[in-house]
Amino acid sequence: MAAFSRLYCTLGFQTELKMRKPVVLITGANGEIGHGLIKSIAAKNDLSIITLDLDPLDDELKPQVRDAVTANIIDRNSLERINAKYEISEIYHLAAVLSTRAEFSPHTAHDVNVGGTINLLRIAVEQAASQGSTVKFFFPSSIAVYGLLTVEEKDRTGAINENQFCRPQTIYGCNKLYCEHLGRYYANYYRRLFAANERGKIDFRAIRFPGLISAETIPSGGTSDFGPEMIHAGARGEPYACFVRPDTTMPFTTMPDAVAAISQLMHTDAVQLSKSVYNINSFSVTAEDFANKVTTLYKNASVTFEVNEKRQTIVDSWPAKVDDSAARKDWGWSPQFDFDLAFEDYLVPEINKRYTQ
């Protein structure tokens, strides 16, 4: 009997092994980028999607995924279960505590932003070793990795490239910068002194996103949120008190362009990539530009400026413009929407649908 059950277990396990199909793992799936990315991957790919989020996956996303796990990325047991059950070929690690929220709880932010990333990188290298093939890893970094010391320095500095001013002033920026380095380390140097060469590798790629604007979701906990918050409030006909000065300038990208960028970068042949971390930018505008646009487009909108000096210092430390020439050259980054088109062809039509449904 024992022999029979051993044989059964072995056969059952082998069948399960044969049935293990490659999957894509997306963490932080309920977040802003997750929404767009799940739809894009589900539409283009025959790979199944497994999601991980602190909260149950939004109902509208459920039909597009094979398994939606509700767990914290710092819970190693939950991650181990996913690791054991699936053959993961790509990881999109989106879960993070954003910049404003992170400043209120820096140690929790560190645990989630750094601890969660290490957990996922570890799974990636284990998967690569057991599969004997490359596991791709996407990491959304941020302009928060940059730190300009004064507004004068920000004003006189033009578009900054990936190697300049990497001295973040927020815990979120520190976490993102360190995780970029961790990704590079795991991809190129992990276990470099071990006698045997590990089978399989990870292929780590990251984009430093500017402020992201989505018609579908309203961000929470970020410092670039004054842009999207103003637009959504305007569309609802509600007054909005902007927490930064009218002349505050920073780079932005729409969510469809951000999702397209992830897909472009992840599908580019590795030999074409000169770096593992890239800037992207669609337009650099002031808070006043946003206010003018919103009050012109929505007749019930009203915007006032009630500056929160502390949050202002965070945006003042972020560049007004980034140099994204490497992304343009290496993998063909070219945003579809500039500032005007973002409103005309994307935000207004999509946001109107949302608030009239």
Ligand code: SER
């Ligand atoms: N949008 C992010 C934030 O404001 C920065 O990457 O936290």
